Amino acid sequence: MSEPFLELIDISKSYPGVVALDHVGLQVSPGEVVALIGENGAGKSTLMRVLGGVVEPSGGVIRVDGTARSSLTVADAIKAGIAFVHQELNLFDNLDVAGNVFIGREPVQGGPLRLIDRKRMYADVAPLLERLGCDFAADAPLAELSLAQRQLVEIMKALSLDARLVIMDEPTSSLTLAETDRLMRTVAGLKAHGVSIIFITHRLNEVMQCADRAVVLRDGRVVGALTRAELSPAAMIRLMIGRDLKSLYVPPAAPPGDSVLEIVDAVTDTYPGRAVSLSVRRGEILGLAGLVGSGRTELSRAVFGIDRLRGGTIRLDGEPIRIASPRAAIEQGIYLVPEDRKGAGLLLDVSITENISLPDLASYMRFWLVDTERENENAVRQRERLKIRAPDVRTAVGSLSGGNQQKVVLAKWLSMRPKVLIVDEPTRGVDVGAKQEIYGMLRRLTDAGVAILMISSDMEEVIGVSDRLAVMHEGAISGFLDRSQFSEHNVLQLAVGHTIEAEGP
Amino acid sequence: MSKKDLSLLVLILVVGTVVALINPRFLFVGNLSNTANQIGLFGIFSIAEAFIIIIGGIELSVGSVIALLGVLFIDLIVNHDVNWVVALAMIVAAGLAIGLVHGTLVTRMRIQAFVVTLCGLLIYRGAARYYTEDATAGFGFGASFPMLEWLAAGRTNILGFPLPHSVVALAVVAVIAWVVLHRSVFGRYLFAVGKNEEAARYSGIRTNRVIISAYVICGGLTAFSAILIAMYTRSISPAVHGSFYELYAIAAAVLGGCSLRGGEGSIIGVVLGTVLLQVLQNLVNLLGIPSSLNFAVMGTVILVGVLGDQYLVQRRQRVGVAKGREQASVAAAPLERVKVE
DSSP states (O other), X not given: OOOOSEEEEEEEEEETTEEEEEEEEEEEXXXXXXXXXXXXXXXXXXXXXXXXXXXXXXXXXEEETTEEESOOOHHHHHHTTEEEEOSSOOOOTTSBHHXXXXXXXXXXXXXXXOEEOHHHHHHHHHHHHHHTTXXXXXXXXXXXXXXXXXXXXXXXXXXXXXXXXXXXXXTTXXXXXXXXXXXXXXXXXXXXXXXXXXXXXXXXXXXXXXXXXXXXXXXXXXXXXXXGGGOOHHHHHHHHHSSOOOOSOOXXXXXXXXXXXXXXXXXXXXXXXXXXXXXXXXXXXXEEEEOTTSSHHHHHXXXXXXXXXXXXXXXXXXXXXXXXXXXXXXXXXXXXXXXXXIIIIOOTTSBHHHXXXXXXXXXXXXXXXXXXXXXXXHHHHHHHHHTOOOSOTTSBGGGSXXXXXXXXXXXXXXXXXXXXXXXXXXXXXXXXXXXXXXXXXHHHHHXXXXXXXXXXXXXXXXXXXXXXXXXXXXXEEEEEEEGGGOOHHHHHHHXXXXXXXXXXX | OOHHHHHHHHHXXXXXXXXXXXXXXXXXXXXXXXXXXXXXXXXXHHHHHHHHHHTTOOOOOHHHHHHHHHHHHHIIIIISOOOHHHHHHHHHHHHHHHHHHXXXXXXXXXXXXXXXXXXXXXXXXXXXXHHTTTOOEEOOTTOOOHHHHHHHHXXXXXXXXXXXXXHHHHHHHHHHHHHHHHHBHHHHHHHHHHHOHHHHHHTTOOHHHHHHHHHHHHHHHHHHHHHHHHHHHOEEOTTTTTTTHHHHHHHHHHHTTOOTTSSOOOHHHHHHHHHHHHHHHHHHHHTTOOGGGHHHHHHHHHHHHHHHHHHHHHHHHHHHHHHHHHTTOGGGSOHHHHHHO
């Protein structure tokens, strides 16, 4: 491998009272994929902000192409060929692909009129489309693209700026398994062209798949660097949390009981021709795997009463029930932790207390008024039970980390009496420590007799947490797996619509 | 009382003091009583508007509803000899019905509130003018409703101050609205729907019902204020009666801390906002400013007020961020936000 073109030496950054980065060093050579891992709050984002020229380090040297300086400006970073692909994409829904790639630097014509030179714009995008093997056109409206395709647009934008280093911040957190796979190939392609990549992720198998080496941050310090040969999930987790993690899977205390929730021939609007049948038993976690777009979220929305079912029946404890609204589902004890935490799960600038009590306000009611004392007591109880890290229950949930926000969503439902809990991507954007706590909580719930349906696109989670698996493909169940049959291979086979060979147990 | 309400109160006191110093007539009992009466009348429909703004909607037909229902009320009791209690009930029912229609169009038909109520603004104004054939509706000679007039437009001497009954009505409405908004379960739902309708729905709140209720409450309160205003003016020219009142209401709500994005606002703030607007109106009259400048003065003060508030919020946020850094939360903040700064 060639000489590093970018070196961070002894970078420190302290804010009043806190050291965000403590003498961090990082080198990037052309065509190298560096995985940057660590729990939330470990300093990854601050380090990347230093690279982007947004944060000025309090100490250390940044060397770009041999020139040393104490900090970068945003313009310096762009000139040095550093580009970001953000977790939440910065794209315009109302423009087409080319318009997004060249936003802010559109080729112009017509002299002082500064009209957009559309022809040139499309011509300039064409080679990029080809280079990334995109299956959409330069004039495709962004609104029609999937999340994965939009990410490619972001990458094209980076490349059109002659980026030498692309920093991807949790690029796969919203992608399906197949899309993640494709992104991995894109990463490999970029690498082959000599573009370097810093890959920030919580998913360790992706690191295994694409990284040349991994740098692990903890509490603002580099606690370890693993070469390709040393990479293993166990080693990474050990460095990230500073202790060994036991295997994810905790078996249930008792064998599962009778079916609690039965979905029989359920048809949703997304796949009008397909029906889903599955049942979740008391005391088990049924994992629901599949590609994004396979109809899992739509199924959960219909069961929870957000959307209408087109056909089929839902049975609770053997009795057919009609669920016309979330209210009806909640009254039956069927709760949903939605995929979109910020949009559908929480009121971000409202306190923890008020978020937790929202679905159950009627029970805090005295003469139509809210009994704020009892409401607070419950919030304090839930905060302790779920270890929500916040200075106070009056804190607005928007200021909490992703893991703590997700715990607040869970706390909403745990204050009530869940019979069936549907969790949709329960740990997306949640750091490793909080993930473990959430898994522990799910297990305690099933041991208390709750039936859990867990939708997840995270392979580690699907395989590591579920007691049983259902896999969906294009709006129908393509197969069920018992723990003895759990493997990444089997899940993927079913997710793409193949059957798995019958294997003896 | 929140900080925001307090600073508004201070602003009112400052403006009041300045006016009183320049023209002591501001403090004359007669002037204060008249201003109070205006506050009472405008405060009620401003509170009505606040309910809509808090759920993230907007109601533009307030002024036209006041004209139409005012005309109908006077017509009912003067020309159709309907008992005024019955007429009052009918008019309030009509207001509730209008709210129900607006709420239904906004939720079930998914038409934007701005459009629904803009159409309402045009339709009710037109209906009022057509109904009276553009003539002024009023009480003829000899027509007299002593009880109603005393109740709606009278004043009671309290410690030598003739307290207008409209102020009493506003006080009652404000207290009830305050309890409903800030203490009741339904109030929580209103704020939740205004903050994030989707999340409210996922929490089992019947969001459509909450939104429709807000429009119904707004319609009912507007009808009530329409009767008070009709009894105060005693004659209604349907072409101009109540025009721009929706803008007074929105201005009072915004001054009082309501966000047009929904989910924010306080009843005390709305009442104080109404007070400030009426004091300003009084200021224009008393300081000899040409009354044609009335709106311009009001607009300027609102703009300055909102700018000042924005400045304070940003300063508080900066202080907050500095504090947050001490609490080590900065490393987890999203990258983009820092970039925008």
